[in-house]
Amino acid sequence: MTPLEDNLIRRITRSGPITIADYMTDCLLHPDHGYYTNRDPFGQAGDFITAPEISQMFGELIGLAIAQARMDRGAPEDAILVELGPGRGTLMRDALRAMAKVPGFAMQPWLIEASPMLRKVQADTLAAYDVHWADSLADLPDGPIFVVANEFFDALPIRQFLRDGTGWRERLVGVSEDHLSFGLSAPTELASLEPYLGQTNDGDLVQISAPSNGFMSDLADRICRQGGAALIIDYGSDSPVGDTLQAIQAHEKRDPLFTPGQSDLTAHVDFGALSLAATAAGAVPSVMIPQGVFLEQLGISVRANQLAQSLPPAQAELLVSQHRRLTHPDEMGNLFKVLGITAPGDSSLPGTAPAAPTNPSQG
Ligand code: SAH
Secondary structure, eight states: OOHHHHHHHHHHHHHOOEEHHHHHHHHHHOTTTOHHHHOOOBSTTSSBOOHHHHOHHHHHHHHHHHHHHHHHTTOOTTOEEEEESOTTSHHHHHHHHHHTTSTTOOOEEEEEOOOHHHHHHHHHHTTTSOOEEESSGGGSOSSOEEEEEESOGGGSOOEEEEEETTEEEEEEEEEETTEEEEEEEEEEOOGGGGGGGGGOOTTOEEEEOHHHHHHHHHHHHHHHHHOEEEEEEEEEESOOBSOOOEEEETTEEEOTTSSTTSSEEEOOEEHHHHHHHHHHTTOEEBOOEEHHHHHHHTTHHHHHHHHHHTSOHHHHHHHHHHHHHHHOTTTHHHHEEEEEEEOTTSOOOTTOOBOOOOOGGGO
16 A cells, blocks of 8 residues: 555545545645655656656757747747646657757746755756746746646646536545545536536536646636747647546556555546636637647657757658657647637737637528
């Protein structure tokens, strides 16, 4: 039994079942036993590999897209580059290196990172830059912010609700025969569930991430008030329906209640909810597009060809497989989606297209 499992079982036995959101928070960020608190989980020897760890092209293209977005907004001198949940700092390093090639486009990097252990890894990766860390958006200096978040929102806690007739029951983590187990609450009412009654059937499971929607609302509000833009990249869809809570350990899927604190615990991102939160805060969300299409529009194939020309055959082959992994619909190309957030009146971000305006007369 992991120390966190022991800890959770005692807590639940004492005060009753907990929400999946509380379970996720403890598993990922418990100050002593949280998954991200104590480890660097990335890479072949770790638990999972993310896009920037697959190829330098990912961070480079994002850096250049942001440099272009900044130019489109009059190249404000005080703009900063912000990454949410930067992992090892690889995306930021590749983005800054690419941006430095655009004259006058060095931007000060700011990282929002909860894990003390990963902050140290980021400091090493980015030793050549003047990096700053912040605990939240509110801690960033004033001015336009250009934000990138790759696989950040999937780590934010969700709650799950099962449609039961015309009402809902919450899926909770309890204890049964000395082990953690899922159960259901008594019928519950929650104002935020009402919109889902029209789009679900009896027995459907809906996932809501209040922290994700709240974060997006603050981010969009800040971009509207002080300028900038954001690129959100993650696995997910535009629907809240379906159980996507998943645990990954050593590149394998695990039972989410198995060895809490020792596997990565995530849920698919509900891009529909993020877009609504951004719109409600006054910002303009783009159409959600597949990562493969986004990277193609940013010129990943041109970049791959250019890099391949200076590589020996074995490395060029590796590059081709990295390109495929990031873009092919059977790999990350379709599962991962991209959402751009801009202020009203600003041009859309490179690689993304603005959502079609809704025509009230057609409502
Ligand atoms: N973007 C990186 C890492 C993705 S993993 C990459 O693509 O490789 C998720 C990252 O988000 C980790 O750095 C983790 O420590 C961080 N994180 C998770 N929850 C967070 C929170 N609530 N606030 C800030 N950072 C968080």
